[in-house]
Amino acid sequence: MQRIITSALFVVLLLGVDWYVFQAVRTVSQGASAATQRLITGGYWFITLVSLLGIAWMAVSRGTPPTALRTYLTSAILVLFVSKLVVVLFLLVDDASRLVRYVFAKFSNQPAVAGADGSSGISRSQFISRLGLLAAALPFTSLLWGMAKGATxxxxxxxxxxxxxxxxxxxxxxxxxxxxxxxxxxxxxxxxxxxxxxxxxxxxxxxxxxxxxxxxxxxxxxxxxxxxxxxxxxxxxxxxxxxxxxxxxxxxxxxxxxxxxxxxxxxxxxxxxxxxxxxxxxxxxxxxxxxxxxxxxxxxxxxxxxxxxxxxxxxxxxxxxxxxxxxxxxxxxxxxxxxxxxxxxxxxxxxxxxxxxxxxxxxxxxxxxxxxxxxxxxxxxxxxxxxxxxxxxxxxxxxxxxxxxxxxxxxxxxxxxxxx
Known part of the structure; x- marks a missing residue:
């Protein structure tokens, strides 16, 4: 029962992180065609669904010692989760900055400063989202390399x-x-x-x-x-x-x-x-x-x-x-x-x-x-x-x-x- 409760809490956390990171993915893909955006959205949430099904299977199945499938599935989910947390850190910094500017504007009766957004180039949100996704690629590729090569x-x-x-x-x-x-x-x-x-x-x-x-x-x-x-x-x-x-x-x-x-x-x-x-x-x-x-x-x-x-x-x-x-x-x-x-x-x-x-x-x-x-x-x-x-x-x-x-x-x- 405790294992099922732990898995359920992890699912809630995973969904929250996934939703937050998806905002960055959607922001970065804004310039793509409608078909490409649908493909990106479908692929993103398909991977999330597979992860959730994997967590559900491990929560209800038993086995000691763990099978190779269980080990590698768990690791794949954690690699994705850790990489997404990196994106979340960048997004939190951006959102905190927005919040500070909003509060400052409210108390100072001044209009909020738009920041780096402008009429040309990419917006602040696009820049932060791209930077976060790029940073997430480092632990993602490192952890995959660790599984393919580093272990032995x-x-x-x-x-x-x-x-x-x-x-x-x-x-x-x-x-x-x-x-x-x-x-x-x-x-x-x-x-x-x-x-x-x-x-x-x-x-x-x-x-x-x-x-x-x-x-x-x-x-x-x-x-x-x-x-x-x-x-x-x-x-x-x-x-x-x-x-x-x-x-x-x-x-x-x-x-x-x-x-x-x-x-x-x-x-x-x-x-x-x-x-x-x-x-x-x-x-x-x-x-x-x-x-x-x-x-x-x-x-x-x-x-x-x-x-x-x-x-x-x-x-x-x-x-x-x-x-x-x-x-x-x-x-x-x-x-x-x-x-x-x-x-x-x-x-x-x-x-x-x-x-x-x-x-x-x-x-x-x-x-x-x-x-x-x-x-x-x-x-x-x-x-x-x-x-x-x-x-x-x-x-x-x-x-x-x-x-x-x-x-x-x-x-x-x-x-x-x-x-x-």
Whole structure:
């Protein structure tokens, strides 16, 4: 019922936005022939009708995990909606200007200033409408590109990190991090992940980590990709942890066997990590040894300080197992864990997280990065430091919800460890 109410409210909002934006479309098309105007009007409202029918279908249908059709239909509707909101912003500015001039004229007993409208050229309304529609083309084309290309445009990022306490035997040691694979979003198509694995192996890493969210919700989502992921190469064991999506907390299990079915799903997911060949760290620590010198790799279950994510992880337990290793790396899916707990352990030198995806949308330029997710997470993409401790937030290899990426492309991170 709540889903139907939410969908109904969205429909009302969508219709209001559509009507407002149509005023701009009608203004811009004023100079066209009557037949062309009818075609534009019919096409505009036909697309709106298809969107409404899509929303209605998703509101009454059920399905977990979401089908590819549901995912792409939802995304198409949101792409259109976001683009129309850009037009609305321009129209609101124009209407606010008109309102101010009208109020000024009323109180000053002066005639309202006509503004930029004149006997030649285009009117103010036409100019604002054209400008708004042109501006809307930017997010529209960007989001479509993100779906067609950006979602699997894998990028390798290289980071050199220096530590005064790094054992000499680990000078030049190469770590590789992947995160947030969300294999359910790839359905059964192996090609994208095959390309990603080939690129991972090309980096010739000493140690590989996967920092959570192997699936969207259900353990079986990864099973078509086990053979592909098992090809990832590392000189040492590949370590993995669980992310918030791996616990299937977002699935309604009431009609699927309840708590026992949910627990069985998690057990199956853990077994799938083993089938891939990954060592899943559940609040525990392992050591890597070179020439008698050791570094420790700690891995905790998901622990998030933000929103309402359950706190499954036990950092104290994982840390206790790391002993007196000279250098310690922590795998923790949610970066909000770093300031909430991790910094209380000064011997944890490097924390590797994921989770945010960079919201799969934003501006990512040298020296400047922006995404809406930064208003929720203080550490959300890239490298952060406090004293001698460092956190790196990987923006993820896969995608969920919006089946694309703009600005923050799928990431494979390679770290080279150096002595300070």
């Amino acid at each position: 445009d894998y990028q390798v990022k290289r980071v050199v990190l220096r530590f005064p306490n790094l054992p000499a035997s680990f000078e030049g040691f190469k770590l590789l991090q992947i995160s947030d694979l969300h294999t359910g979003s790839f359905n059964a198509n192996p090609e994208p992940l095959e390309r990603a694995v080939a690129l991972i192996n090309k980096q010739n890493a000493d140690l590989v980590f996967m920092t959570g969210d192997l699936v969207n919700n259900i353990a079986t989502e990864v099973e078509p990709h086990i053979a592909t992921l098992a090809k990832i190469e590392s000189r040492h064991p590949i370590y993995s942890i669980l992310g918030n999506h791996d616990y299937a907390d977002y699935v309604d299990w009431s009609e699927q066997g309840g708590a026992s079915a949910k627990a069985a799903n998690l057990d199956r997911l853990k077994q799938n990590h083993a089938k891939i060949g990954w060592q899943l760290l559940l609040d525990e620590s392992h050591t890597i040894e070179r020439n008698g010198e050791k570094i420790a790799v700690l891995g905790v279950q998901n622990w998030g300080a933000q929103m309402r994510f359950p706190k499954y992880g036990n950092l104290a337990q994982a840390h206790a197992g790391s002993g007196d290793a000279a250098f310690k790396i922590l795998l923790s899916h949610d970066p909000s864990h770093w300031e909430a707990q991790v910094l209380e352990y000064p011997d944890i030198d490097l924390t590797l997280s994921g989770h945010t995806h960079g919201m799969q949308f934003g501006v990512n330029l040298p020296g400047f990065k922006w995404s809406p997710v930064q208003y929720v997470y203080k550490q959300w993409a890239g490298l952060y430091s406090q004293g001698q401790q460092h956190l790196y937030v990987n923006t993820g290899l896969g995608f969920i919800g919006y089946p694309g990426r703009v600005g923050f492309l799928p990431e494979i991170t390679v770290f080279e460890l150096r002595r300070a």
